[in-house]
Amino acid sequence: MKRTSITTAFAVALTLGLASCGSDNQPDNPGDDTVNAKDIDYTSANSKSWHNYMINVALLLSDDAQSLCDAWTVSYNGGEPFATTFKNHSKGAYQSALNCLEQIVDGCADIANEVGTAKIGDPYNLYMAGRTEEALYAVESWYSWHSRDDYTNNIRSIRNSYYGSLDGTVNTHSMSALIAEADPDLDARLKAAIQKAADDIQAIPQPFRNHINSSEANVAMESCASLEALLSNDLKRALNSMSGNDEMLD
Numbered sequence: 001m002k003r004t005s006i007t008t009a010f011a012v013a014l015t016l017g018l019a020s021c022g023s024d025n026q027p028d029n030p031g032d033d034t035v036n037a038k039d040i041d042y043t044s045a046n047s048k049s050w051h052n053y054m055i056n057v058a059l060l061l062s063d064d065a066q067s068l069c070d071a072w073t074v075s076y077n078g079g080e081p082f083a084t085t086f087k088n089h090s091k092g093a094y095q096s097a098l099n100c101l102e103q104i105v106d107g108c109a110d111i112a113n114e115v116g117t118a119k120i121g122d123p124y125n126l127y128m129a130g131r132t133e134e135a136l137y138a139v140e141s142w143y144s145w146h147s148r149d150d151y152t153n154n155i156r157s158i159r160n161s162y163y164g165s166l167d168g169t170v171n172t173h174s175m176s177a178l179i180a181e182a183d184p185d186l187d188a189r190l191k192a193a194i195q196k197a198a199d200d201i202q203a204i205p206q207p208f209r210n211h212i213n214s215s216e217a218n219v220a221m222e223s224c225a226s227l228e229a230l231l232s233n234d235l236k237r238a239l240n241s242m243s244g245n246d247e248m249l250d
Contacts, residue, residue: 097249101175101239108158109231112197115154116224119147120201120208120217127212139209147208148201151220155198158227162190175235178248183238193230197223 042050076082085091089100119140126135141147160166164174171177180187200220205211242249 096243097246098239098243101249102236104161104175105231105235105239108161109228111154111158112224112228112231115151115197115201116221116228119151119154120204120221120224123208123212124217124221135212136209139212142207142209145207145209148204148206151201151208152198155194155201155224155227158231159194159198162194175239178242179235179238182242186234186238190230190235193223193227197227 071077071081072083073081076085079085086094086100089095089097094100094103123135123138126132126138136142139147141150159168162175163169164171164176170180176187176191179190197220200216200223204216204220205214208217211217239249
């Protein structure tokens, strides 16, 4: 996502919303034309503005997706496709198969951390500090009420990276298959930790925005932290123990 582009689109939406607000939504302080996003309603009067906003956001998302695909398959920063650099692992930051595997694992660990400490943790900490309204707005996807599914899909992306597939099966050429052969216990623990994190997120009562301070949310944060530690420490240690065996790591 291009933050600048989306921020601009959101600013436009707020401007359009402000232009459509009736007298019932006037600010309390004369001369203060600030309106919070939560106070901007979809009405027949501003429906065209919201429609235009959604079109522009969709176009931005489409452009980002195409740019990402082109960087992977056509050219990255004016050079060869990133896929070529990554698969050949012979230049830049990727000088070996181990470098590439570590990049994937680091990304997975970052995701586990973000879900636990930011996506669930930030709203939870704000709520526990008595800042309940800020906690609500810190919830990702609070308008759509899809927060739990979004977080669970983040965990599934870790599973897909480790399994080397998109459907929950273990690919023959995957980190899971590699670790299962070298350390079956570690592979089993990783699979269990990934599943537990996903299950514990889904166990948070729906919607998350109404159960920010639930005991289930706290359990989910702990599961994400355990998964991150397992990835950052145990999995990376196991992969590093295979350093020099590029044929196997390939």
